[in-house]
Amino acid sequence: MPELPEVEVTRLSFAARIAGARIEAVLMGKPLRWPLGCEVQQLQGRRVQAVRRRGKYLLIDLSEGMLLMHLGMSGSVSFGLNLPAAGKHDHFDMVTSLGTLRLHDPRRFGAVVYASGEDDAVAQKLLGRLGVEPLSEAFDALAFYQALKRRKTAIKQVLLGGETVVGVGNIYASEVLFLAGIRPTTQALRISKPRAALLHHAIRQVLTQAVAKGGSTLRDFSNADGEAGHFQLDAMVYDRAGLPCKVCAAPIKSIRQGQRSTFYCAHCQKP
Ligand SMILES: [Zn+2]
Numbered sequence: 335m336p337e338l339p340e341v342e343v344t345r346l347s348f349a350a351r352i353a354g355a356r357i358e359a360v361l362m363g364k365p366l367r368w369p370l371g372c373e374v375q376q377l378q379g380r381r382v383q384a385v386r387r388r389g390k391y392l393l394i395d396l397s398e399g400m401l402l403m404h405l406g407m408s409g410s411v412s413f414g415l416n417l418p419a420a421g422k423h424d425h426f427d428m429v430t431s432l433g434t435l436r437l438h439d440p441r442r443f444g445a446v447v448y449a450s451g452e453d454d455a456v457a458q459k460l461l462g463r464l465g466v467e468p469l470s471e472a473f474d475a476l477a478f479y480q481a482l483k484r485r486k487t488a489i490k491q492v493l494l495g496g497e498t499v500v501g502v503g504n505i506y507a508s509e510v511l512f513l514a515g516i517r518p519t520t521q522a523l524r525i526s527k528p529r530a531a532l533l534h535h536a537i538r539q540v541l542t543q544a545v546a547k548g549g550s551t552l553r554d555f556s557n558a559d560g561e562a563g564h565f566q567l568d569a570m571v572y573d574r575a576g577l578p579c580k581v582c583a584a585p586i587k588s589i590r591q592g593q594r595s596t597f598y599c600a601h602c603q604k605p
Pocket of ligand 1: 579580581584599600601602603
């Protein structure tokens with residue numbers, strides 16, 4: 335499943351190239367997770383002004399209205415002037431004066447949704463509950479600590495929930511908690527201010543590195559046919575159950591939390 339860094343790298347891969355493009359046609363394939371919400375003809379003639387990101391949504395600002403694109407479980411985006419004819423897993427083609435933007439999504443959990451603006455009900459339904467952006471100035475260490483104080487849930491669940499800070503998915507949640515030395519099962523409200531600061535720093539560090547790494551493997555990622563995989567992550571704990579911890583050599587443990595796998599080192603990560 336594409337996580338925040340993959341979505342951000344996807345954005346960086348076409349945002350500058352599509353800016354200013356005039357929409358010539360929009361072609362839909364099989365139904366995606368949600369309907370487009372407008373007639374495709376309505377989009378014709380509008381211009382793409384910018385591509386932003388909020389959580390795992392790509393926000394494509396048009397001269398009138400916007401498109402919210404989500405990659406779902408298996409979506410990937412390509413943009414170019416000479417794309418091959420749409421295949422059976424290509425479900426959204428936006429043909430513009432500067433190239434075609436295509437959503438390839440074999441499992442069809444992704445979506446492209448039209449909204450008149452970020453404040454309208456359609457957009458708010460998708461974006462309204464999202465927490466602060468981890469790579470933005472608004473992600474403040476003290477405010478993060480105070481938000482954790484209000485949550486009794488295990489810290490891993492709080493991170494995955496996306497309401498406190500958005501975009502820390504399952505892989506990165508295990509990694510940032512290792513980096514911060516915090517046991518994933520620790521109740522969020524029991525995390526001290528200094529430890530919350532470590533976690534805040536770890537979140538920014540891990541996600542920033544993943545985006546930077548993605549930038550260097552962009553070609554492979556955007557050409558991914560079918561499975562939009564994760565970037566090669568030098569995981570410290572994720573998917574390393576039973577293997578020696580890279581810091582202390584104790585075997586990495588694996589548990590289930592909310593039906594998702596969690597990996598941690600019982601020696602390096604304190605409750
Ligand atoms: Zn360890």
